[in-house]
Structures are given as C-alpha cells and as structure tokens.
Amino acid sequence: MTEGRNQARHNRPAVTSNEQSPPIRSAGVRLLPSAITILALCAGLSAVKFGLEGRIGLAIAAIGAAAILDGVDGRIARLLDATTKIGAELDSLCDAINFGVAPALVIYVTLLHGNNGGWIVALVYVVAIVLRLARFNVLTDDENAPAYRKDYFVGVPSPAGGLIALAPLAAWEQWGTGWWTSFPFVAAWTVGAAALIVSRVPTMAMKQVSVPPKMAALLLIVVALVAAGTITYPYVVLVALVLVYLAHIPYAIHSKRWVAARPETWDIPPGERRALRRSSAQRRSLTRLGMRRSKPKGRSSRVAGRGRSRR
Incomplete structure (x- = not known):
C-alpha cells in the first residue's frame, strides 16, 4: 500500500509556475472586517436608543463596545489582507455615527437638554468629529509623508x-450629581474634547506601541487588574482611563518633536527609536551632572585664588 502511494505521488503531474492556485480566502472571510464595522454601527445606534430611554449605563457600554470593535476591524483586515477602499469609507462613516452622533445625543438628552446652549454644544462636538475623520482620510492618502x-x-x-x-x-x-454634572462643566468638557479632536496635537497610535519582553508580565498584570476593575467598577475605570489618556498627550508632543528634529530616525522601527531617545536622555542627564560637579571645583579654585591675591 505504501509503495502504491509512492507510485501515485511519483506519477502525479508537477504543478508548474504558470498554473494559478485557487484563491485561499473566500469572499466571506474578506467581508469579515466590514461585518465587524457594521456591528460597531449597530452598537452606536443602540447607544442612542438606550440614551433616549434613560438607560445611561447601557448607552456607555454600547459606545465602549463600538470602540472595541472599531479597533478590531482594522487589525483583522490587515491580518487577512482584506483592506479595501469601501471598507475604509465605511469605517469613517460608522465612526462619525458611533463616536460623533451617538455620544452627542446621549450627552444632550441627559445633561445638556435643560439649557438653550446645550444643542449648540452637541453640534460643535459632532462637527469636530466629522472634520477630524475627513482630515484623517486626507492624511492617510498622503504617500509623501x-x-x-x-x-x-x-x-x-x-x-x-x-x-x-x-x-x-x-x-x-x-457618584451621582455634582459639579461634574453642572451645565458649565459638561459644556466646557465637551467643547474641550471637540477642540482636542480637531486640533493638530499629536497622540500616540496604539497599534505602533510595542512592549519590551521584560515588561510583558507586568503588562499582563495591569490588563488583568483593568479587566477586574471594569467588571466591578466600570465607570471608575472609564474615568481613570480617560485621565491617563489625557496625561499622555505631553509625552506624545515631546516624542514627536524629538523624532521630527532627527530625520535619520524616521525610517527605523519605533522600538529602536525609543531606545535611541532613552540613551540620548541618559547622556544629557550625565552631562548635566558632570557640569554641576565641575562648578564647585571652579568656584573653590576661584576663592582660593582670591585668597592668595589678598595675601
């Protein structure tokens, strides 16, 4: 039987390079990223429904689910090599609804509807989201960047x-009502968020962030703590994550300025670039310490010279 299999394999015609192999990925697999995008859209629209019904917790959860799905669909598209122009346009349109229209309506019907300026605040936020997405599409098509x-x-x-x-x-x-639910604070916070969205302030792209191997265990612990906290205190975790994200913006500004001033680092991987930045920072620290140590010696020598001249 084994000899028969070997003979059959020997007699099997060889596949030439001119023959086309059948497609590996089916159409259903290639549509998977767009299907995830549609699920995110459904979550965003459901958030509007929950907000109108007064179920704010579910509305926040639905927008959070839309954010998670939005982060997944692009990665799956790149993994499956299923990126398409229509998928990119669909993603932008869904983002305008999920993170523009849905949050604005939920905030308006809960915290802003009691003031005449509340609708203006909601409109400003939605317009900022749309402008940001339009600019993102233009910058993505820039091949000379x-x-x-x-x-x-x-x-x-x-x-x-x-x-x-x-x-x-x-x-x-x-925590219930407080200064954080007053109209002046909510309006200022929403307009401030809109300003950050439409601004040119750099923020880190999470898809480019790499974790050193020695920090992998610590990262897993942090992820476990965040997951446990999300189950137990979801709103506290959301507020904490927002504050941490806002706190990272000064670091992102400094990081981009450092890279922009050094063209020789533009084409190297982000991990190597961060290592160079850390090493240069350490050299500057050592230089400053050396300068501080040399000052007392120079001062003491000058004092000694003055003493000798007086004698």
Whole structure:
C-alpha cells in the first residue's frame, strides 16, 4: 500500500509556475472586517436608543463596545489582507455615527437638554468629529509623508474622543450629581474634547506601541487588574482611563518633536527609536551632572585664588 502511494505521488503531474492556485480566502472571510464595522454601527445606534430611554449605563457600554470593535476591524483586515477602499469609507462613516452622533445625543438628552446652549454644544462636538475623520482620510492618502507619521495621530482619534466626552456621564453614574454634572462643566468638557479632536496635537497610535519582553508580565498584570476593575467598577475605570489618556498627550508632543528634529530616525522601527531617545536622555542627564560637579571645583579654585591675591 505504501509503495502504491509512492507510485501515485511519483506519477502525479508537477504543478508548474504558470498554473494559478485557487484563491485561499473566500469572499466571506474578506467581508469579515466590514461585518465587524457594521456591528460597531449597530452598537452606536443602540447607544442612542438606550440614551433616549434613560438607560445611561447601557448607552456607555454600547459606545465602549463600538470602540472595541472599531479597533478590531482594522487589525483583522490587515491580518487577512482584506483592506479595501469601501471598507475604509465605511469605517469613517460608522465612526462619525458611533463616536460623533451617538455620544452627542446621549450627552444632550441627559445633561445638556435643560439649557438653550446645550444643542449648540452637541453640534460643535459632532462637527469636530466629522472634520477630524475627513482630515484623517486626507492624511492617510498622503504617500509623501515620513514613515514616523504612522506612529502618531493628528489630534485625538474619534473613538478616544467619544469616550472622553462620556466621562461626565460615567462620573454621574458612579457618584451621582455634582459639579461634574453642572451645565458649565459638561459644556466646557465637551467643547474641550471637540477642540482636542480637531486640533493638530499629536497622540500616540496604539497599534505602533510595542512592549519590551521584560515588561510583558507586568503588562499582563495591569490588563488583568483593568479587566477586574471594569467588571466591578466600570465607570471608575472609564474615568481613570480617560485621565491617563489625557496625561499622555505631553509625552506624545515631546516624542514627536524629538523624532521630527532627527530625520535619520524616521525610517527605523519605533522600538529602536525609543531606545535611541532613552540613551540620548541618559547622556544629557550625565552631562548635566558632570557640569554641576565641575562648578564647585571652579568656584573653590576661584576663592582660593582670591585668597592668595589678598595675601
């Protein structure tokens, strides 16, 4: 039987290079990223329904689910090599609804509807999201941009902006009414989120962030703590994540300025670039310490010289 199999394999015609192999990926697999995008859209629209019904917790959860799905669909598209132009356009349109229209309506019907200026605040936020997405599409098509531009977003991305705008609602769900639910604060917070979204302030692109192997265990512990906290205190975790994200913006500004001033680092991987930045910072620290140590010696020698001249 074994000899028969070997003979059959020997007699099997060889596949030439001119023969076309059958497609590996089916149409259903290639549609998977777009299907996830549609699921995110359904979550965003469901958030509007929950907000109109007064179920704020479910509305926040639905927008959070839309943000997670939005982060997954692009990665799956790149993994399956299923990126398409229509998929990119569909993603932008869904983001405008999920992180623009949905958060604005939920915030308006809960915290802003009692004031005549509340609708203006909601409109400003939605317009900022739409402008940010339009600018993102234009910058994505720029083939002459330096390679390091992929490591940074221009302004706060729309999913993060939507979650930032929802922070007062999360605080309301956790701690009840307070200064964080007053109209002046909510209006200023929402307009501030819109300003960050449409601004040119750089923020880190999470898809380019790499974790050193020695930090992998610590990262897993942090992820476990965040997951446990999300189950137990979801609104506290959301507010904390928003504050941490806002706190990282000064670091992102400094990081992009450092890279932009050094063209020789534009085409190297982000991990190597961070290592160079850390080494240069250490050298500057050592130089400053050396200068500080040399000053007392120079001063003491000058004092000694003055003493000898007086004698």
